[in-house]
Amino acid sequence: MELLILIVVLAVVVVATAGLAVGSAVRRRPRRRPGVTGSGPDLLTRPGADSADLTLTGPDTGAPTSATAPPDSGPEAGAGADADVAQPAAAGSPPSADLLSGASGGGATTAEPATPVGPPQQRPPTDVPEPAAGRLVRLRLRLSRSQNALGRGLLSLLSGDRLDEETWEDVEATLLGADVGVAATTELVAALRERTRVLGAGTPAQARQMLRDELLAQVGTSMDRTLLTAVPDRPAVVLVVGVNGTGKTTTCGKIARLLVADGRSVVLGAADTFRAAAADQLQTWGERVGARTVRGAEGGDPASVAFDAVRTGITSGADTVLIDTAGRLHTKAGLMDELTKIKRVVGKQGPVDEVLLVLDATTGQNAVVQARVFTEAVDLTGVVLTKLDGTAKGGIVIAVQRELGVPVKLIGLGEGPDDLAPFEPEAFVDALLGDPA
Ligand SMILES: Nc1nc2c(ncn2[C@@H]2O[C@H](COP(=O)(O)OP(=O)(O)OP(=O)(O)O)[C@@H](O)[C@H]2O)c(=O)[nH]1
Numbered sequence: 001m002e003l004l005i006l007i008v009v010l011a012v013v014v015v016a017t018a019g020l021a022v023g024s025a026v027r028r029r030p031r032r033r034p035g036v037t038g039s040g041p042d043l044l045t046r047p048g049a050d051s052a053d054l055t056l057t058g059p060d061t062g063a064p065t066s067a068t069a070p071p072d073s074g075p076e077a078g079a080g081a082d083a084d085v086a087q088p089a090a091a092g093s094p095p096s097a098d099l100l101s102g103a104s105g106g107g108a109t110t111a112e113p114a115t116p117v118g119p120p121q122q123r124p125p126t127d128v129p130e131p132a133a134g135r136l137v138r139l140r141l142r143l144s145r146s147q148n149a150l151g152r153g154l155l156s157l158l159s160g161d162r163l164d165e166e167t168w169e170d171v172e173a174t175l176l177g178a179d180v181g182v183a184a185t186t187e188l189v190a191a192l193r194e195r196t197r198v199l200g201a202g203t204p205a206q207a208r209q210m211l212r213d214e215l216l217a218q219v220g221t222s223m224d225r226t227l228l229t230a231v232p233d234r235p236a237v238v239l240v241v242g243v244n245g246t247g248k249t250t251t252c253g254k255i256a257r258l259l260v261a262d263g264r265s266v267v268l269g270a271a272d273t274f275r276a277a278a279a280d281q282l283q284t285w286g287e288r289v290g291a292r293t294v295r296g297a298e299g300g301d302p303a304s305v306a307f308d309a310v311r312t313g314i315t316s317g318a319d320t321v322l323i324d325t326a327g328r329l330h331t332k333a334g335l336m337d338e339l340t341k342i343k344r345v346v347g348k349q350g351p352v353d354e355v356l357l358v359l360d361a362t363t364g365q366n367a368v369v370q371a372r373v374f375t376e377a378v379d380l381t382g383v384v385l386t387k388l389d390g391t392a393k394g395g396i397v398i399a400v401q402r403e404l405g406v407p408v409k410l411i412g413l414g415e416g417p418d419d420l421a422p423f424e425p426e427a428f429v430d431a432l433l434g435d436p437a
Pocket residue numbers: 242243244245246247248249250251272275278325326327328386387388389390411412413414415419
């Protein structure tokens with residue numbers, strides 16, 4: 001019995017000793033966090049680690065916030081049936097500057113986003129437009145660089161010793177070559193001949209002044225070139241038309257950018273349902289500047305999208321609705337019918353305040369032909385002449401205005417987002433003439 005008790009005591013002692021040894025071995029082993037291998041510094045939590053910045057601004061981190069508008073029934077042809085409203089990821093209201101009216105004052109100030117959507121870390125960056133003053137100086141310089149060959153050519157002819165028939169023919173050819181058009185060229189040459197009949201062109205400074213006066217008379221200083229983008233109690237509606245590739249979508253984006261920069265809220269209507277890429281392009285502009293985009297299915301009814309864009313503008317209390325239209329259809333008649341219908345359907349909710357025809361200045365007299373066709377379909381209120389940076393033939397401004405009887409309101413001077421300027425007759429003519437010698 002005593003022997004049995006001794007064996008039990010010994011067994012207990014052996015088991016207890018073994019347990020202590022195992023416990024101390026376990027405590028000495030380093031603890032490993034699940035999923036973490038190695039023992040370097042923790043990059044996810046290190047203060048100032050790059051990963052935090054990437055979360056805020058990286059292109060892949062913020063899911064685009066888009067909402068589908070509730071289906072509705074429009075006035076005709078299923079209007080409003082299938083348009084989507086893509087919310088801007090962030091509506092920035094950066095600088096306040098009267099860019100569209102051509103005022104050259106104002107500077108950029110960065111302000112809080114007007115309608116932030118989603119938590120801050122999901123917000124992609126909203127562009128801040130270039131301040132008005134610097135922008136206009138830069139654009140006037142660009143205009144001058146592309147255009148002053150015309151003025152220099154004319155000045156060298158008029159400043160010559162003799163103003164004979166050959167010189168006048170050269171003046172005429174120079175004006176025609178700059179796309180001024182036959183009627184305006186005839187008038188200009190007649191006016192210049194009359195002024196130089198007795199005394200000649202005078203000094204180079206006098207010749208320059210004479211040419212400036214006559215060109216300015218042709219360009220016109222009395223037309224109202226303001227863009228109607230704000231009206232009381234409802235959004236102003238701007239319809240943008242023109243053939244494909246002239247720069248309609250880009251112009252819509254540039255205008256939206258200027259308006260948002262001026263603190264206004266903008267809705268974009270992607271009524272170019274002919275090409276899905278056109279709607280994508282417009283939506284990208286919208287997201288960049290902080291404007292909603294209303295779009296429909298590819299091949300859907302453009303009038304329906306335009307109708308929904310205006311309604312979205314009304315219900316959201318927007319200041320301006322900009323509607324981009326298709327420039328290419330199977331037939332010219334089809335395109336014109338479509339524009340007429342868009343205008344009619346949109347008109348059921350209120351007037352269309354601006355119908356802007358976008359013309360590509362590099363197409364020369366072709367732009368005049370296009371202008372003629374579009375005036376037959378819709379009453380135009382203004383022209384946007386794009387790509388003036390790409391041609392020395394600025395005389396097209398004069399030809400187009402004569403043809404349409406509506407003013408050039410804006411000019412495009414590049415593909416950049418800030419390359420849109422108000423059309424200023426004096427600055428334009430000065431650009432044609434270049435700096436005084
Ligand atoms: N150099 C220059 N390029 C411009 C200007 N405006 C637009 N563009 C370019 O012209 C091309 C066509 O512009 P879009 O805005 O797509 O033309 P669109 O009229 O909407 O064309 P569709 O959608 O096919 O009807 C693009 O590459 C623009 O960047 C401008 O003022 N100067």
